[in-house]
Amino acid sequence: MTVPEPIPQPAARRKRTTERRAEIVRAAARIFADQGYAQVGMRDIADAIGVRGASLYHHFRSKEEILYAICLTVTREPVEENLPLLDAAGTPAERLAELVRAHVRHLLRRRTEYLVGLHERAALTPEHRAEIDGHVRHYHRRVRDVLAAGMRGGELRETDPTLAALGLLDMLNGVSGWIRGESDADADAVVAAHTALLFDGLRIR
Amino acid sequence: MTVPEPIPQPAARRKRTTERRAEIVRAAARIFADQGYAQVGMRDIADAIGVRGASLYHHFRSKEEILYAICLTVTREPVEENLPLLDAAGTPAERLAELVRAHVRHLLRRRTEYLVGLHERAALTPEHRAEIDGHVRHYHRRVRDVLAAGMRGGELRETDPTLAALGLLDMLNGVSGWIRGESDADADAVVAAHTALLFDGLRIR
DNA sequence: GTCTATAGCTCGATAGAC
DNA sequence: GTCTATCGAGCTATAGAC
Numbered sequence: 001m002t003v004p005e006p007i008p009q010p011a012a013r014r015k016r017t018t019e020r021r022a023e024i025v026r027a028a029a030r031i032f033a034d035q036g037y038a039q040v041g042m043r044d045i046a047d048a049i050g051v052r053g054a055s056l057y058h059h060f061r062s063k064e065e066i067l068y069a070i071c072l073t074v075t076r077e078p079v080e081e082n083l084p085l086l087d088a089a090g091t092p093a094e095r096l097a098e099l100v101r102a103h104v105r106h107l108l109r110r111r112t113e114y115l116v117g118l119h120e121r122a123a124l125t126p127e128h129r130a131e132i133d134g135h136v137r138h139y140h141r142r143v144r145d146v147l148a149a150g151m152r153g154g155e156l157r158e159t160d161p162t163l164a165a166l167g168l169l170d171m172l173n174g175v176s177g178w179i180r181g182e183s184d185a186d187a188d189a190v191v192a193a194h195t196a197l198l199f200d201g202l203r204i205r
Numbered sequence: 206m207t208v209p210e211p212i213p214q215p216a217a218r219r220k221r222t223t224e225r226r227a228e229i230v231r232a233a234a235r236i237f238a239d240q241g242y243a244q245v246g247m248r249d250i251a252d253a254i255g256v257r258g259a260s261l262y263h264h265f266r267s268k269e270e271i272l273y274a275i276c277l278t279v280t281r282e283p284v285e286e287n288l289p290l291l292d293a294a295g296t297p298a299e300r301l302a303e304l305v306r307a308h309v310r311h312l313l314r315r316r317t318e319y320l321v322g323l324h325e326r327a328a329l330t331p332e333h334r335a336e337i338d339g340h341v342r343h344y345h346r347r348v349r350d351v352l353a354a355g356m357r358g359g360e361l362r363e364t365d366p367t368l369a370a371l372g373l374l375d376m377l378n379g380v381s382g383w384i385r386g387e388s389d390a391d392a393d394a395v396v397a398a399h400t401a402l403l404f405d406g407l408r409i410r
Numbered sequence: 411g412t413c414t415a416t417a418g419c420t421c422g423a424t425a426g427a428c
Numbered sequence: 429g430t431c432t433a434t435c436g437a438g439c440t441a442t443a444g445a446c
Contacts, residue, residue, distance in 0.1 A: 015411075036327035038243025041439060055412045057441070093408055119324040122241035147407070156407050163398040164407065166383055167376050174375025193368040201406030202352070202361050202369065203298055220429075246421060260430050262423070 021059050023049055025073075028066045033115040037067060037123050067120060068128045073110055074117035075135035078103065083142050092150030093199065099143070100198070101191045103172050107179070108187040114176035140165055168198060226264050228254055230278075233271045238320040242272055242328050272325060273333045278315055279322035280340035283308065288347050297355030298404065304348070305403070306396045308377050312384070313392040319381035345370055373403055 015023075027048040031040050042063055043053040060066050082102045086095050107114050121129060144165035150156035175190055220228075232253040236245050247268055248258040265271050287307045291300050312319050326337060349370035355361035380395055 017411085020411085034327065036243060036325065038241060039328060042441085043439090051411090052413060053440085054414080054442080058411055061441095063440070096407075120241065122239065123244060150407075155409065157401075157405065157409050159401060159407075160398050163395065164402055166379070167399050167402050168407075170379025170382070171372050171376040174371070174379060177375070178371055190368065193365050194372050196362070196364060197369055197372050197406070198402075199406050199408040200362065200410070201402070201404050202301075202355075202364075202373075203404040204360065204362050205405070205410070222429080225429085247423085248421080256429090257431060258422085259424080259432080263429055266423095268422070 017059065021069075024056060024059055025066060025069050029070050029112040029116050032067070032070070032120065033112040037116065037120040064123065064125060064128070067116070067123055068125075068132075070113050071117045071121065071124065071128070071132045072135075073113045075132050075139070077110075078106055079135050079139055081106065083139065086142055086146050091155055092146045092153060093155050096143070096146055096150070097195055097199070099146075100168075100172065100195055101188070104175055104179075104191050104194070105184050105187045107172070107176050108181065108184075111176055111179065114173065118173055118176065140169060143169060171198065222264065226274075229261060229264055230271060230274050234275050234317040234321050237272070237275070237325065238317045242321065242325040269328065269330060269333070272321070272328055273330075273337075275318050276322045276326060276329065276333070276337045277340075278318045280337050280344070282315075283311055284340050284344055286311065288344065291347055291351050296360055297351045297358065298360050301348070301351055301355070302400055302404070304351075305373075305377065305400055306393070309380055309384075309396050309399070310389050310392045312377070312381050313386065313389075316381055316384065319378065323378055323381065345374060348374060376403065 024045065028040075028045045031044055031048060035044075041053070042056055045066070046053040046056055056066075060069075082099055085098045085102055088095055088098065090098075117132075121132060124132060144161045147156060147164050147168075148161040151158050151161065171194060175194070179190055180186070229250065233245075233250045236249055236253060240249075246258075247261055250271070251258040251261055261271075265274075287304055290303045290307055293300055293303065295303075322337075326334060329337060349366045352361060352369050352373075353366040356363050356366065376399060380399070384395060385391070
């Protein structure tokens with residue numbers, strides 16, 4: 001019998017699809033964050049992981065789909081991972097404080113993705129843009145509703161819950177612009193300061 | 206005698222340089238905010254004001270110089286117009302509250318410029334980038350110093366003044382992402398809510 | 411799964427007439 | 429100050445070999 005041996009591919013040339021995808025997204029986020037989405041070419045991303053530009057099209061249909069993957073990381077992931085904390089035990093203020101901690105920790109873990117996902121949404125297709133905006137609005141509404149519940153219960157000061165939720169989330173997302181470090185402890189230093197600022201305010205009374 | 210009459214140029218074709226510059230900047234900010242700096246071509250900007258692309262190069266040396274002009278509006282202008290309020294009479298908290306009001310009012314007047322200037326700095330040349338970042342850091346330092354003065358004087362709660370200034374400015378600048386309206390009164394509704402949030406906090410004590 | 415090669419565009423910027 | 433015309437560079441994406 002003459003069944004031909006399978007030709008072994010050079011190991012350096014193969015890589016499992018799923019990890020390659022993640023590698024591309026991570027590299028792209030890094031470069032997009034530094035230079036801006038549209039200034040970056042597919043060749044730049046390919047160079048960063050040691051392949052040719054054309055090879056990226058085996059994993060993503062377009063450059064925009066890479067951006068879409070980054071945006072999902074900073075919108076759908078927080079919805080799935082952080083919002084359940086708002087359904088846990090405790091008062092509204094306690095649950096909100098837990099969300100703040102989880103939000104900043106996630107933000108530090110995915111810092112470059114936040115920098116891109118917060119600033120480059122204009123480059124998404126209308127369909128992707130609509131989905132991403134939907135996640136953002138969902139997150140905001142849940143925060144607003146917990147704020148409103150805390151006000152009804154007498155735990156939080158009466159104010160417009162929509163504006164309060166916008167202010168709170170703007171403050172938290174702005175952290176991605178300047179936070180340094182890697183660990184949850186690095187995040188928690190910011191969490192302590194911002195939680196005190198948000199709940200107790202600047203002024204001594 | 207046959208002195209030739211000067212040929213009158215069609216009025217629609219002439220426009221004084223300074224107002225043309227402002228017109229270009231305003232149109233560019235609008236389109237950059239909608240579509241992102243790099244997605245927009247010089248032809249798009251030219252179309253919006255009814256000229257050909259080449260004509261823009263009589264007023265600006267490059268597309269980047271238009272972006273630079275926009276960024277100056279949202280960084281140098283606040284330094285020049287808002288920071289003097291921190292030197293006025295009153296306690297640190299009172300002067301800070303005046304700065305918050307002026308900041309949000311300026312932000313609403315130049316809303317599209319803020320959307321661009323906050324998100325597209327990566328596209329500036331290194332020299333322009335350095336100057337813009339310098340204005341931003343200057344503004345932040347002055348806010349931080351007033352916060353620190355308020356803490357020393359016992360008017361404000363003790364906390365890291367650098368983190369507090371970053372949190373405060375992130376909250377204020379985030380307003381550009383969702384505020385609607387035109388007038389100072391529209392701005393002041395947000396100012397009232399955010400000032401209460403920043404100074405008194407969410408929690409009832 | 412990655413490669414070479416290139417099609418097909420679009421864009422920023424310039425030259426020179428009016 | 430604006431125009432027409434165009435250069436040359438750079439880009440995304442595809443075709444097809446390996």
